[in-house]
Amino acid sequence: xxxxxxxxxxxxxxxxxxxxxxxxxxxxxxxxxxxxxxxxxxxxxxxxxxxxxxxxxxxxxxxxxxxxxxxxxxxxxxxxxxxxxxxxxxxxxxxxxxxxxxxxxxxxxxxxxxxxxxxxxxxxxxxxxxxxxxxxxxxxxxxxxxxxxxxxxxxxxxxx
Numbered sequence: 100x101x102x103x104x105x106x107x108x109x110x111x112x113x114x115x116x117x118x119x120x121x122x123x124x125x126x127x128x129x130x131x132x133x134x135x136x137x138x139x140x141x142x143x144x145x146x147x148x149x150x151x152x153x154x155x156x157x158x159x160x161x162x163x164x165x166x167x168x169x170x171x172x173x174x175x176x177x178x179x180x181x182x183x184x185x186x187x188x189x190x191x192x193x194x195x196x197x198x199x200x201x202x203x204x205x206x207x208x209x210x211x212x213x214x215x216x217x218x219x220x221x222x223x224x225x226x227x228x229x230x231x232x233x234x235x236x237x238x239x240x241x242x243x244x245x246x247x248x249x250x251x252x253x254x255x256x257x258x259x
Contacts, residue, residue: 101129102258104247111256117249118232121208124197125177125187129245130206132158132186133255136238139223140164143171143216146188149225150176154185158206158244160236162229163192165210169217170195172207181205189242189249191231208244 108114133156139145140163149159159180163171172188174196180188187206193213194200200207229236234251236242241252 102243104243104245104250107243107250107256111252114250114252115234117234117251119248120210120232121189121249122211123208123244123246124194124200125205125207126201126203127187127206130158130187131243132156132241134158134160134236134238134240134242135225136160136227136229136236137223137225138162138227138229139171140166141169141217142220142222143176144219144221145223145225146171147176147179150180150183150185150188152183154180154183156184156186158187158189158242159185160229160242161188161190161192162231163190165191165231167193167210167213169193169215170213171217172209173216174199177203177205177207187244189244206244208249
């Protein structure tokens with residue numbers, strides 16, 4: 100079901116766009132799905148846990164509070180997301196292993212890259228409302244993303 104976010108925005112004026120803060124870094128450049136939310140500023144333990152579970156085409160929205168000292172996603176965790184049927188990962192933070200991420204069949208949007216991995220402290224909050232880039236993401240909302248940006252919808256759109 101190909102789409103572009105500009106076309107979706109034209110057809111659905113109630114959609115809200117994320118401020119242009121993220122880069123499209125994964126191999127899947129167009130992705131969509133229902134979201135799961137996760138807050139974890141400098142610990143990717145829960146990112147790993149989520150992407151190692153069945154995704155059913157969902158998108159994991161991660162708020163790392165923009166912390167740039169560590170990456171919350173690398174190639175091995177992203178590969179788990181591919182194997183477990185996640186559509187994408189959106190991170191208000193940073194990723195690493197960009198050359199491999201760009202080849203994987205999963206959407207990845209993040210602020211940028213940093214080579215340092217995060218510590219594993221088993222800290223984070225799953226299923227909480229997250230606010231960044233001018234939007235508030237709630238578990239169960241839907242995201243539609245491509246090279247033009249990211250759109251948030253409270254309901255699933257009918258893609259034709």
